Every structure is written in structure tokens, then in C-alpha cells.
Amino acid sequence: MKLTLHIWRQANAQAKGKLERHEIDGISEEMSFLEMLDLLNEKLVTEGKDAITFDSDCREGICGACSLAINGRPHGPGQGCTTCQVRMRSFKDGDEIWVEPFRSGSFPVVKDLMVDRSALDRIIQSGGHINVHSGPKPEPNSIPVSHPVAEEAMDASACIGCGACVAACPNSAGMLFTSAKVSHLGLLPQGQPERYSRVQSMVHQMEDEGMGGCTNHGECQDACPMEISLAFISRMNRDYMKATLIEPDQRRGKLSNQ
Amino acid sequence: MNLDAGIPEGPIEEKWSNYLEHVKLVGPNNRRKYDVIVVGTGLAGAAAASSLAAQGYQVKTFCFQDSPRRAHSIAAQGGINAAKNYREDGDTTYRLFYDTQKGGDFRAREANVYRLAQLSTNIIDQAVAQGVPFAREYGGMLANRSFGGVLVSRTFYCRGQTGQQLLLGAYQALQKELNTGNLEMHPRTELLDIVVIDGRARGIVIRDLITGEIRSHSAAAVVLATGGYVSTYFHSTNAVNSNCTAIWRAHRRGAGFGNPCMVQIHPTCIPSTADFQCKLTLMSESLRNDGRCWVPRKKGDTRHPAQIPEEDRYYYLEERYPSYGNLVPRDVASRNAKYVCDDGYSVLGDQGRAVYLDFNDAITREGKKTIGERYGNLFDMYEEITDESPYDGPMRIYPALHYSMGGLWVDYSLMTNIPGLYAIGEANFSDHGANRLGASSLMQCLADGYFVLPQTIGNYLHDIYMDKVGTDHPAFKQHEDSVRDDIARIMSIQGTRTPLSIHRELGELMWEHCGMARTAEGLKTALAGIEDLQEAYHKDLLVPGVADGPNQVLERAGRLADYLELGHLMCRDALERNESCGCHFREEYQTEDGEVMRDDENFQHVAVWEWKGKEDAEELHKEALEPEALPPMTRSYK
Structure with missing residues (x-):
């Protein structure tokens, strides 16, 4: 050829x-x-x-x-x-x-064809993790995770962090990438304690990296090598909305302070 | 060379706890005074660096990738072992130890292997707490599968992406530590030298892969977690940038290299059919849970596999090894694939060498959906590469280089013979002997990174409290200059041979003579051939471009110099070991039915090689292995 x-x-x-x-x-x-x-x-x-x-x-x-x-x-x-x-x-x-x-x-x-994608690492750094140290942990079977939930978390966690979603999006949105991590950790019981603080810090970091917002073109899902679903973006938006309504830090304040 | 492994006293099951009870510690308020360098941020490196930073040490990490999340640990597919005994099928810590020792053909250090088996269950707990989405049963409990060389189901998995998920767990833990200020990350850098001052490792010299700048970093201790060295063979399942440079340069500064000839050949990979191929793609060992290996009984049978009736198929593993069948260990499965192809039964005919791995029975038994859930991504990967679907017909597979059991010699605390220099994960030699069982590399990397090194390093750091050496010490300048001279020399040759072409030739020599079957004569041929290639490298190498910017050809050229030296040592080690054990199959030493023949009387030791300078041959030292808990036996899987 x-x-x-x-x-x-x-x-x-x-x-x-x-x-x-x-x-x-x-x-x-x-x-x-x-x-x-x-x-x-x-x-x-x-x-x-x-x-x-x-x-x-x-x-x-x-x-x-x-x-x-x-x-x-x-x-x-x-x-x-x-x-x-x-x-x-x-x-x-x-x-x-x-x-x-x-x-x-x-x-x-x-x-040439080499780019700097450290923005994606900074989004993970901002909240894409569970705060646990190395050391003895509870027996994992003591917290059952239903098969479909584990599978959905895995669908999201399959993200390889290539950034094709950002490159494909007309808005250069990082929402498929960010929502995949927010959903992976937000679906599992281990990710619940930081669920709402996580989504806020990750979304804010994404914005600080100059990435746009989602306007439902679906180009990201189409370009994604792991075929990660747009539905995770909806999930992230829902979590973000809830987080801004019920953020624990604000809830702890006295009414007179607000 | 001091090869005292420092194995703690007591019965084998109490050694690790004895060690922990007596180990010296650095207090929480003092840890911030210590810099620790971690080179390589795959599973072992990221696990260690995040754990040390969380304890309060000042950690600096280095990797050649643009992000730690891209380390090649990510490509591990099948699973990770742990003696949880969730299936009540008779698993225990001792059995995991037993399987690993037997799997390694009794050439690993017993105390390390037992500790690994003890720590295996903690790893699963740790990973689950980090949010690693292991496969679950419908009731919500963790699922298991089986791997080769064992009679229990103890492997935990995330589809065919277990390495990816475990690495992401460690990577996320690492990113998290950036927020504490205890961690500094240096991606896109490559280690080019280790600085040893007064017998202690004090820092490293790196090249910034973007600017080309040569820089030094000092630290109280240096940890190498830079993986294995089978890229020496050019064609392997490793990533195209995986390399031996860090461990080799450490070796050249005095670190002993243990069992260099022990490399694993994985039985199920997509066969090599053309010389433009840059690598070989692995198909997970987990496929042998449901896939059956066979070749036609008639030579040159060109019928479509589906047209070949049952009686004309030779299920060679099931027939030869009735009790383990398709789940024999990797070295046995690989060797048998080679035998049937040697005998002319390759299913690729003249085009190459391959055997069938057939899922038809499993699909008929359990349905396409169930098999798809188990192996879907592997089947897709196979189809993308070969344009054939494993749902419709068998895969064609052949063994390929995959993993190195050998590596830097370390003691029980994972420290090399250079005080202050540690090697963890695949970079060290300690836990797998002459053959590694499936699903145990992830286990070793994480045990070393999360649980062993963070608890042993204090024993060394405690000792050098207040004694600091910075990059202003003249030794750093000397090392930097020697690295710069090396690069200038490589750039100035301007000959005709590209690094890729020399590497490819080295790979062919190694695969032919130091691969699945080795002979004294073949190894001598390889040694001479490698010496010729070394000469071609030094006289006729061609590297265009500049050194003060990104130059991937220069990177490859630098690594190639190390492959050539290491390849030479691997052949020497293989020549010196006059026995067969695990992956190391010397044709002169085999039983009547073609199984390996160990010589415990003369070779029950780790061969540790000492660099004696460019002009002189390496010197061989031996660490005797003294198994107490499990005396060596004939390794049979029949």
C-alpha cells in the first residue's frame, strides 16, 4: 500500500x-x-x-x-x-x-505530535481519589457491592486518561473524563464520604484548566476508546447540583452566620 | 560483595512479625527531614511513594512517561492472587507460599515468598478501600477466578484490566499526596546514573526528556521501581519504552544483579508474523480457565478448525498433564507449545508458529454472554489485531517474552548491596525464582510498595540521621559530566546503523539462543554475536537530531547500550547455570519426557553478578538458598 x-x-x-x-x-x-x-x-x-x-x-x-x-x-x-x-x-x-x-x-x-496533558492529572489531584493511607483495612466482603453497581463503576473506571474526549469536543470540555472518575468513586460505597466535596473540587479544577462545558454534542463518547457513556456526565451534573445544595461545610454553620 | 540477606530469626510464619518488632523507626516529626527518591511510578513505585509521603517523608518521584498513570503495570490483565480462601477450596497462606515456591522451581528466597503470601490479603483490603472496582458476585461478594499452576480459585480481577485498576488506585493515592506538600513529581525524566558517595546511595542524575537538561537530585535513600528488562529481546509484551537503564546503571555503580537469565515466556500471546511488529500482545492467562489448547493431530491439516473433528485434535496439555490440564504453569505451557510447533504442528503452517486456544466448549456450555462478560475486552483486542473473532473460531497464540524474574539483588528489607539503594517490584529478583505464577506480579509490586518498603526503610534512615549530603557535593558534578560525555559520544558517532536495527538484531539473537530452550553452544554463539553488535553500536551508530530537546531516537540509543551489556550478562548467566529450572531450560539437562532437570546440589543458589568495569568480565557471587519450610521436590503437574 x-x-x-x-x-x-x-x-x-x-x-x-x-x-x-x-x-x-x-x-x-x-x-x-x-x-x-x-x-x-x-x-x-x-x-x-x-x-x-x-x-x-x-x-x-x-x-x-x-x-x-x-x-x-x-x-x-x-x-x-x-x-x-x-x-x-x-x-x-x-x-x-x-x-x-x-x-x-x-x-x-x-x-510535533506530542502534547502536554498534565491538566488531566491536576483534575485527578483535585479530588479523584479516596483519602485512605496504606495499612490494615476492613474486610472487603463486609461491605457488599451489588454486581450491577460494581460493573457500572468499572465501566466508568475503565477510562485510560488519553484526553480524546477533550480533543473531540467542540467546547474542549473535560466533562467525560471528569465525570468518569466522579462516577466511578461516587458509585462505590467506599467513595461516599467524599462524594460531594469531590465533585465540586474536580469540576472547579476542570474549569480552571480552561476546559469548556458540555452542550450535548456527544463527540466525546464517540471518540472515547473505552466507549464511556455520556450518561456519566448527567450523573456528575446531578451530583454537582446536590453538592451545592447540601454541602456539609455550609450546613454546619449557624443560621445567624449566613 | 556482601550478600547477607538479613533474614529474621524464628519459624517462617513469624519472621516478618519478628522483623517488625525489632526494626528501627523514624519518628513522625523527624520524617519530614528525609528526602526519598522513588524512580518509576508503576504499581510498586506509586504504592511506595504514596505510602512514604503519607508517613511524612519528603518524596520525589521520577518517571519517563508524561503521567504515572501510564506505567506499564497498567497492561496487566488477568488478576491478583490473595489467600483469602473465599471459595472454601482449601486455600491458606501456606498454600499460596507453597504454590509460589513450587511455581518458581525452588529458586526464590523462601522468607520473602512467605511474607508475600502473608501480605497478599492486605492488598485486596487496601485496594478495595481505595475504590478499586473488583468483580463482584450477584450477592455483592468479591468474585474469584483460577490461574495456572494452582488447584484453588484465589485470583481477584477487574475484567481483563486488573493492572489498570490497581495502578489507578495507586496513582490516585500518589496524586492525593501532591496536595500534602510531601511529594514532588518529575514526569518525563529518565534516570541516567546513580550517585554513590562513601558507599551509600545519595542521589541520582536524570535527563529531562523535554529540555534535554542533565540534573541531579540528592536524597537520603533511593528506591528503584523501574520494572523488568525483557525489552532486551526487542519483541516482548512490554511497552515500547520499558527499559533496563535504571537497574543496569545501578548495577554499574556496584549493585549486584541476581539471576539475570531468569525471564518468563508467557504462553498465550498473539504470534509474531512480520518483522515490522513493534511488540507482541498478550492474551491473559485467565483465558486458560475456559480456553483449551490444541493442534491438529495431522501435520499440515489445512481444514478450518471448526471442520476438524474431536478425534483429530491433540489437546496436548490435557493429555500430558491430566491433573492441571490447561492450567499448568506458564513455563510448562510455553515449552509444550514450542514442542508441538517444533514437531511441525503449527497452525500457521509456513507462515509462522502458533497453536489454537479454543473457547467453543465454554461458549456452548455457558453461553456467549457469560463468556463475553468474562473476557469481552480480550476478545475485542484479539479481533482488532487479527480481524478474526474468538467467538467464531479459536485464537491462534504463541509464547512471547513477558516478565523478568531476575533483577537487582536485594536483602529481606529490599535493599540492594549498596546501602540506601532499594529495588522493589519487578526490578528486584527476590520472589519468583525461576518462573512466576500468573497473578503474582501485581501481588509482589503492591506488597513491596504498600507494606514492605514503608516499614523497612526506617531501619536504614534511622541510621544516617543528621548526616546529609546535597547536590553541591563534587561527586554530583562528576556524575553529571560523565552522563553528558556519554550523550555527546552517542551523538557524535554519526554512522549508518539506527538504534532500532541494532536492537532488533540483538532481540533475534537473544530469542534464538537465550529464549525457551538454551544450549551451551547456542549461548556461546549469542555472546559472540552480542560482542559484534556492541562494536557496531560504538562505531557505526546513527542518531540524528539534537540532545538539548526531545529526541526519542537518542533515548532509544541510550537504553540500547544497556540492553547490549545486560543481554551479554544474561547469556553468561544462562551458560553458567548448568541445570534446567523453571523458565531456564538447558536442553542438555532434561528428563526423558522433556521436563526440566534441576541440580539442587550445585545450583541451589542465587547467581549474583558484580560489575568489574568495562574491560573486565563480571564476577559471579552466590547467595545460597536454604529452604527450611518447604524442601525442594520434583516439580510435577501431571
């Missing part, structure tokens, strides 16, 4: 980037998209040119390092898979392909 690639090259965060044209031949259908880029890079290196920089690690769709948009779509043409899982059989001989980094104001380009 012979392809024409237009690949985003950008020296660093401050530099102006541009699309660079490459012709590549000898691509087989079984290759993954990233193996195709490996091949191109090997060619560039042999010619003494600077290789194209892109993040990737596990190459099996679980680490979430892939941050490529192929023909404008985060993670490319596949449904429910990451860039590293896209196989070249999705393309045909003679195709022209445009490869860019995930585009979002919250994800500055580091170099």
Missing part, C-alpha cells in the same frame, strides 16, 4: 507548526498505524533527518499515551480503540492522511 501523509511538525511549544508531506510505500494491512509511523521514522533517521516525535508506550490500547488525530478525528477511524490499535486495513492504497496532535487549548503541543 502506498500513502501520502501530511504530518504536523512543530519544534516546540512556542514555535509555529506546519504540515509536512511524506510519501510512504510498502505498508501492509496488518500494520498498526503507529508501526507505520515507526517505519517512516526509521526512513527519516536513515536519511539523517529528525524523527517525528509522538507519545506511545503500551501499544495495546491501555496506557492512554496516544495523542494523535487522524484526518481530524482523535484516535482515527476505529470505533472504541486508540491510535495504536488502528490497523492499516482501515485505509486503502493511494489514500492521503492528515496526522495532527490532539487539539485543545488545555493540551499545549510539546513537539
